[in-house]
Amino acid sequence: xxxxxxxxxxxxxxxxxxxxxxxxxxxxxxxxxxxxxxxxxxxxxxxxxxxxxxxxxxxxxxxxxxxxxxxxxxxxxxxxxxxxxxxxxxxxxxxxxxxxxxxxxxxxxxxxxxxxxxxxxxxxxxxxxxxxxxxxxxxxxxxxxxxxxxxxxxxxxxxxxxxxxxxxxxxxxxxxxxxxxxxxxxxxxxxxxxxxxxxxxxxxxxxxxxxxxxxxxxxxxxxxxxxxxxxxxxxxxxxxxxxxxxxxxxxxxxxxxxxxxxxxxxxxxxxxxxxxxxxxxxxxxxxxxxxxxxxxxxxxxxxxxxxxxxxxxxxxxxxxxxxxxxxxxxxxx
Amino acid sequence: xxxxxxxxxxxxxxxxxxxxxxxxxxxxxxxxxxxxxxxxxxxxxxxxxxxxxxxxxxxxxxxxxxxxxxxxxxxxxxxxxxxxxxxxxxxxxxxxxxxxxxxxxxxxxxxxxxxxxxxxxxxxxxxxxxxxxxxxxxxxxxxxxxxxxxxxxxxxxxxxxxxxxxxxxxxxxxxxxxxxxxxxxxxxxxxxxxxxxxxxxxxxxxxxxxxxxxxxxxxxxxxxxxxxxxxxxxxxxxxxxxxxxxxxxxxxxxxxxxxxxxxxxxxxxxxxxxxxxxxxxxxxxxxxxxxxxxxxxxxxxxxxxxxxxxxxxxxxxxxxxxxxxxxxxxxxxxxxxxxxxxxxxxxxxxxxxxxxxxxxxxxxxxxxxxxxxxxxxxxxxxxxxxxxxxxxxxxxxxxxxxxxxxxxxxxxxxxxxxxxxxxxxxxxxxxxxxxxxxxxxxxxxxxxxxxxxxxxxxxxxxxxxxxxxxxxxxxxxxxxxxxxxxxxxxxxxxxxxxxxxxxxxxxxxxxxxxxxxxxxxxxxxxxxxxxx
Numbered sequence: 001x002x003x004x005x006x007x008x009x010x011x012x013x014x015x016x017x018x019x020x021x022x023x024x025x026x027x028x029x030x031x032x033x034x035x036x037x038x039x040x041x042x043x044x045x046x047x048x049x050x051x052x053x054x055x056x057x058x059x060x061x062x063x064x065x066x067x068x069x070x071x072x073x074x075x076x077x078x079x080x081x082x083x084x085x086x087x088x089x090x091x092x093x094x095x096x097x098x099x100x101x102x103x104x105x106x107x108x109x110x111x112x113x114x115x116x117x118x119x120x121x122x123x124x125x126x127x128x129x130x131x132x133x134x135x136x137x138x139x140x141x142x143x144x145x146x147x148x149x150x151x152x153x154x155x156x157x158x159x160x161x162x163x164x165x166x167x168x169x170x171x172x173x174x175x176x177x178x179x180x181x182x183x184x185x186x187x188x189x190x191x192x193x194x195x196x197x198x199x200x201x202x203x204x205x206x207x208x209x210x211x212x213x214x215x216x217x218x219x220x221x222x223x224x225x226x227x228x229x230x231x232x233x234x235x236x237x238x239x240x241x242x243x244x245x246x247x248x249x250x251x252x253x254x255x256x257x258x259x260x261x262x263x264x265x266x267x268x269x270x271x272x273x274x275x276x277x278x279x280x281x282x283x284x285x286x287x288x289x290x291x292x293x294x295x296x297x298x299x300x301x302x303x304x305x306x307x308x309x310x311x312x313x314x315x316x317x318x319x320x321x322x323x324x325x326x327x328x329x330x331x332x333x
Numbered sequence: 334x335x336x337x338x339x340x341x342x343x344x345x346x347x348x349x350x351x352x353x354x355x356x357x358x359x360x361x362x363x364x365x366x367x368x369x370x371x372x373x374x375x376x377x378x379x380x381x382x383x384x385x386x387x388x389x390x391x392x393x394x395x396x397x398x399x400x401x402x403x404x405x406x407x408x409x410x411x412x413x414x415x416x417x418x419x420x421x422x423x424x425x426x427x428x429x430x431x432x433x434x435x436x437x438x439x440x441x442x443x444x445x446x447x448x449x450x451x452x453x454x455x456x457x458x459x460x461x462x463x464x465x466x467x468x469x470x471x472x473x474x475x476x477x478x479x480x481x482x483x484x485x486x487x488x489x490x491x492x493x494x495x496x497x498x499x500x501x502x503x504x505x506x507x508x509x510x511x512x513x514x515x516x517x518x519x520x521x522x523x524x525x526x527x528x529x530x531x532x533x534x535x536x537x538x539x540x541x542x543x544x545x546x547x548x549x550x551x552x553x554x555x556x557x558x559x560x561x562x563x564x565x566x567x568x569x570x571x572x573x574x575x576x577x578x579x580x581x582x583x584x585x586x587x588x589x590x591x592x593x594x595x596x597x598x599x600x601x602x603x604x605x606x607x608x609x610x611x612x613x614x615x616x617x618x619x620x621x622x623x624x625x626x627x628x629x630x631x632x633x634x635x636x637x638x639x640x641x642x643x644x645x646x647x648x649x650x651x652x653x654x655x656x657x658x659x660x661x662x663x664x665x666x667x668x669x670x671x672x673x674x675x676x677x678x679x680x681x682x683x684x685x686x687x688x689x690x691x692x693x694x695x696x697x698x699x700x701x702x703x704x705x706x707x708x709x710x711x712x713x714x715x716x717x718x719x720x721x722x723x724x725x726x727x728x729x730x731x732x733x734x735x736x737x738x739x740x741x742x743x744x745x746x747x748x749x750x751x752x753x754x755x756x757x758x759x760x761x762x763x764x765x766x767x768x769x770x771x772x773x774x775x776x777x778x779x780x781x782x783x784x785x786x787x788x789x790x791x792x793x794x795x796x797x798x799x800x801x802x803x804x805x806x807x808x809x810x811x812x813x814x815x816x817x818x819x820x821x822x823x824x825x826x827x828x829x830x831x832x833x834x835x836x837x838x839x840x841x842x843x844x845x846x847x848x849x850x851x852x853x854x855x856x857x858x859x860x861x862x863x864x865x
Contacts, residue, residue, distance in 0.1 A: 020340035046340035068689045071864040086692040090350040093343065097689055103682035105366055112365035120358035120690040122348020160686070165343040197341035 020046035020081065020167035020199045022067055027076035029062060029223075036062045038223040039076070044201045044216075046167065049194045051214030051231075052203040053307060059223040060203040061099070064172050067201075068097050080168060090121045096161030097170040101153040101177070106146025110137055110156050113145055117160055127163060135159035136185070150177025158189070169193060169200045175209045187213045207307035219310050227310050231303065238306035242299035243279045245272040249291050256289035257282065273299055355691055355700040362674075363704050369670060373708050376666035376754075377716040383659020384720035388651075388727040414734050415646040416489030416612075418509040419554065423650065423736050425568075426488035426509075427612030427641025429626045430481070432562030439599020440527035441480055441561055444541065444634075445497045446591050447521065448478050450567055453585040453623055474500035475824050476567035477643065478590030480526040482533055483560050484552075488612040493550040494564065494643065495524050495535025499588070504822070505535035505548030509645050512822040513548030528599070531555050562606065563628075565590045565639030569621050571824040583648070585621040587640040594634050612641060620646075644823045650734035652816045653746050654832040656724020660750055660814070661786055663716060667754050668778045671705045671761035676771035684865055694860045698766060702759045702853060709758035714751030721746065738816040749813025749838055756845045757782050760807060763852035767859050781848070782807050789829045796828045800835040807848045809834070812841030 022044035029037040037059045044050045054060055065071040067078045069085035080088060080095055088094050104113060114128040132141045135155040140148070145156065154174050161169055171190075175183050190213055194200045204210055210217070217234055219227040227234060244267075247253045253272060254264045262277040274282055279296050286293055301309075348354065363369055418424040435441075450472030479496025493507035495515075503515030503522060515537050523538040533555075535547040567588035608628045623640035678684040691697045721743060725735045738746070760782065765774040785806035789799040803809055812834035819827045827833035834841060 065685075065864075069692045070685055070688060085689075088692065090347060091692055092690055093345075093347055095689075099685055099689075100682045103686055105362075105677065105681060105683060107368055108362075108365050112361065116358045116361035116365065117686070117690055119361050120354055120687075122350055122354045124348075127345070165345045167341040167343065197339050199340070 020197065022168060022170070022199060022201060023077075023079045023082070024063065024067065025077045025079070027063070027066055027078055028074045029059075029066060029071065030074060036223050037066070037073075040220060040223060040225055041076075042218045042225060042228050044168075044199045044218075046199040047194060047197050048215035049190050049200045049202055049210075049213050050216040050218060051207075051210040052201055052218050052220070053207055053210065054205070054220040054226070056205050058205075058220045060205075060220065061172055062223075063220070064097070064099055064170050064201070064203065067170060068095065068099070070099075090164065092117065092121045092123075092164030092166060094164070094166055095168045095170060096164060096166040097172075098154070098157035098161045098174055099170075099172045101150060101157040101174075104145040104148075104153065104156070107144055109142050110145050110148070110159075111141040113156065114160055114163060118163055121164055123163060131159040131162045134162060151179055151182045154178055154182070154186075158186075167198050169198060169202075171200070171202045173203055173205070175204060175206075183209065207304050211303050219307065234306050234310075235301055235303060238301035238309055239299050241275055241278075243274045243277070243282055244295070244297050244299045245274055245282065245286075245293055246270055246295035247272065247286075247291065247293040249293075252289065252291045253286060253293065256285055256291055260285045270294075352696060352700065355696055356703060358690070359697075359700045359704040363708065369674065372666055372670045373712050376663040376670070376709075377712040379666060380657070380659035380663040380713070380716035381720050381723065383662055384656040384724035385727065387658045388655050388724040388731075415650070416487075417737070418489050418645070419491045420508065420510060421737060421739070422510065423646040423734075424489055424509045425612075425620050425642040425644050425646045426490070427620060427622055428477075428481075428564045428566035428610075428643055429628055429637050429639035430486065430560075430562060430564050430609045430611045431606050431628050431635050431637060432486070432560045432609065433597075433604070433606055434558060434602040435482070435528065435561045436558045436600040436602065438527075438529050439561075439597065439601055440525060441482075441595050441597055442523065442525040442541075443480060443563060443595040444523050444593035445478050445521060446593060446634075448472055448476065448497060448499065448519075448588060448590045450476050450499060450586055450588045451623075452570065453587075453621075472499040472588055473567050473570070473586050473824070474498065475642070475644075475822065476565075476586070476588035477504075478565045478588060478592075478637070478639075479524050479563070480535075481561065481564045481643070482526055482528060484554070484556055486560055486609055486611050491552050491554055492643070493526070493533035493535070493552060495526050495537065495547055496564075497522050497524065497590075499567075501822075503537045503547055505550070506643070506822065507533065507550035507552065509643065510818075510820065511550065512820075515545070515547035526561070528555075528559070528561075563592050563595065563635055563637060564611075564643075565637040566641045566643055567639060568642040568644070568824060571826055583621060585623045585640060587623040587626065587638055589636065589638040591631065591636045592634045606635075610639075642823070645818070645820050646736070647817055647820065647823055647825050648831060650736045651725075651728050652736050652832045653721050653725070653738060653743070654814050654816070655728060656720045657717060657746070657750065657814050659720065660713065660717065660754065661783070661790075663713065664754050664757055665779070665783060667709045667712065667758050668761040668782060669775055671709070671758035672765040672771055672774040672778060674705055675701060675762055675765040676769060676774055679769045680771065688865045694865075695857050698763075698853070698857055698860055702762055705758045705762050706755040710751040710755035712751075713754035714747050717747045717750035736817055742816050745838060746814055746816060749810075749842060752842055753810045753813055753845065756810065756842070756849045757807060760845070760849040760852050763849065763856040766856035767852070786811065796826065799829050803829045803841070804835050805844070807845045809836050809841040810845035812836045813838040 024040055024042050027037050027040045052060055066073055115125060118128050132138055135158050137155055174186060190200055214231055216230050248270060257264050257274055263275050265273045267273045283296055415423040416426055476499035477496040479494055481492055481494035483492035484490040491508055495505050498504055502517035505513045523541040525536040527534050531553055532549060532551055534549045536544045537547050538544045565588055567586045569583035569585050610626055620641055626638050626640050628635055628637040678687060687697060688694055728735050761778040764777045768774040785802040785808045788794050789802045815832060815834050819833050
């Protein structure tokens with residue numbers, strides 16, 4: 001078998017395009033009877049933060065563990081720049097991953113945690129100090145990791161992922177446990193890493209965390225792909241042709257528009273969401289009928305709404321979440 | 334969406350990704366957990382502490398003086414200081430001797446017409462006296478009667494002897510440790526011992542006419558003028574198996590032989606025969622002996638009664654094992670440490686970080702094994718190197734006799750102890766890797782390594798069972814701590830608790846190494862094939 005050597009210039013040039021991608025191809029994975037991943041495929045491209053979203057239990061963590069070679073696939077493949085993770089030499093130079101921020105030896109200091117990782121890749125203590133600074137951990141670097149808050153552990157995990165200055169980052173729920181300031185910092189940091197041309201895969205069960213951060217979204221539910229598109233396209237699809245109308249004469253407006261063939265829903269005392277008519281036609285109809293209005297605008301779904309729409313059928317643990325109707329029913333009993 | 338045209342290329346140079354880096358990482362992991370470093374140091378200190386405690390109050394190594402048969406207690410213990418033989422080993426050299434001076438070459442021939450024995454009653458501990466009551470009047474298997482040629486009558490002198498034994502036939506023995514078997518007969522015999530330069534040869538004959546050679550000895554340092562003649566001696570009974578006090582329980586015995594008139598050829602001095610009880614006046618003799626020994630002319634020969642032995646000394650003093658009882662305790666600490674070094678990673682999920690940094694999992698296990706083995710080796714060897722001189726010093730200061738051990742033997746014990754704990758740590762690491770749970774793996778390691786030791790050393794088992802445990806369990810490796818060789822020509826309770834192991838040091842270590850290797854192979858396979 002030919003050995004891949006990435007120190008040959010021509011090959012390096014070829015790899016430089018390849019390296020910074022993650023390809024997940026028709027991956028199936030079951031744990032005993034439970035199917036964790038059911039034919040999942042997606043690609044993570046460089047230069048953008050790819051949000052990896054799905055409800056709890058959808059298979060996000062399993063997918064990430066498969067990508068970094070911790071779990072073996074039953075079918076399909078997960079490749080880093082075309083190669084299985086297990087075949088990578090000094091893998092932290094290719095892929096930085098943060099799978100579980102709590103996975104620390106509590107009596108080891110943050111700096112020593114990074115130090116053994118650095119040594120495993122032939123990296124120096126100088127690099128350790130660099131990532132400590134990047135992650136803003138200078139003041140706590142020589143403290144035992146056991147005393148760290150979850151937010152600090154996330155920063156330490158991110159520092160560990162950045163040790164090898166990798167073109168690919170895989171982060172599982174990095175916002176968990178972070179305070180608002182930390183979330184803002186994390187978003188900015190992830191955007192800047194993507195802007196440098198890195199491929200960044202970030203999982204979250206809360207779409208709102210990825211608002212303004214992810215450029216691309218992979219949504220999964222029950223181990224299956226639900227959506228795989230740019231954030232802009234996803235919102236457009238969710239907003240699909242709907243128009244928001246603000247008017248003081250709601251009743252007249254609804255009558256006039258319905259007569260013209262539109263579907264109208266009242267979403268607020270002075271707001272209607274109209275579908276089935278283009279905004280120009282709405283303005284024309286309202287003008288002909290003499291209905292006053294203050295605003296006609298293309299409706300823009302929030303990322304959250306788009307996500308809820310997509311995963312409505314895929315949410316596994318909905319029953320576990322208290323729903324208002326169930327609560328009131330119980331209260332009535 | 335803005336995609337930058339060029340994927341990210343790190344400006345950082347690649348580091349090396351060899352096994353050395355992995356070792357460095359695992360070593361950094363180990364040394365940066367203070368609790369682990371403390372545990373390793375504590376394991377070493379425990380070994381030394383036990384050397385101190387275990388030897389400080391150790392005063393039962395001597396010979397019982399003023400025994401009280403009713404209570405089975407001793408008024409005091411005499412502390413033996415056995416003479417050293419030509420090879421530097423401690424020896425027993427106590428026998429009844431009827432001799433003349435021989436200058437230069439010559440030979441002596443005699444007929445041994447009978448050999449009988451008796452056992453002292455009421456000596457030693459009560460249990461032994463009861464056990465041996467029925468054996469009174471029986472000759473000891475290693476009772477000896479025959480011809481001896483010795484440099485001097487000072488105990489520990491170079492010698493060669495041909496003899497009839499109680500139950501081991503005709504033997505040719507020299508310089509205490511050497512033994513060659515002749516015919517396995519126990520009927521009256523003719524014996525002949527000749528000196529030609531430095532070569533001594535023993536012969537035997539049933540009728541005094543047809544002779545066969547039993548064996549030869551080359552004693553380079555033998556002086557021109559030597560003492561030669563007839564001797565009788567009889568070793569104490571082997572300590573009873575169930576004796577609770579190690580080393581005690583051997584009971585003095587005697588043997589009486591009747592000889593014909595010796596026929597002398599060569600440069601014998603004129604004059605009569607001298608009788609001497611060699612070694613009888615050595616203070617603090619190692620072996621219990623009968624005091625009623627001696628010789629008399631009878632008819633046309635001699636009747637000689639002797640008690641003692643001419644053999645290597647075993648069991649009357651202390652060995653390095655006393656200083657190393659704590660190895661067992663230190664071993665438990667190191668086993669726990671080795672298990673935790675991997676199960677701790679499983680418990681906290683840190684194993685995922687380890688395996689994403691080094692996806693070649695087999696190498697990770699090997700690197701971990703090398704690090705924990707090195708740590709355990711240093712702890713074990715350093716502790717042994719301190720414990721042996723410390724323990725032996727305290728033993729001697731308390732009046733105990735400590736058998737001498739050569740520098741190479743000491744080195745073997747020190748390095749062997751290091752290897753013992755290192756291999757046990759690797760076994761524990763492999764169990765931890767395979768089971769992934771600290772409690773389960775520690776339990777398994779304790780069952781494999783600690784339990785057999787406790788069973789064998791708590792005297793809870795018969796000697797045979799103990800010896801099997803020391804053959805087939807990982808504890809076979811404790812054979813590296815044996816300093817006194819086992820001699821087939823000395824009847825003794827050669828049990829693990831007395832410091833004697835059924836396997837040679839290297840073989841014992843190999844048994845443990847085989848356990849560690851098999852466990853490592855299983856762990857290697859599981860680690861590679863299981864989801865992490």
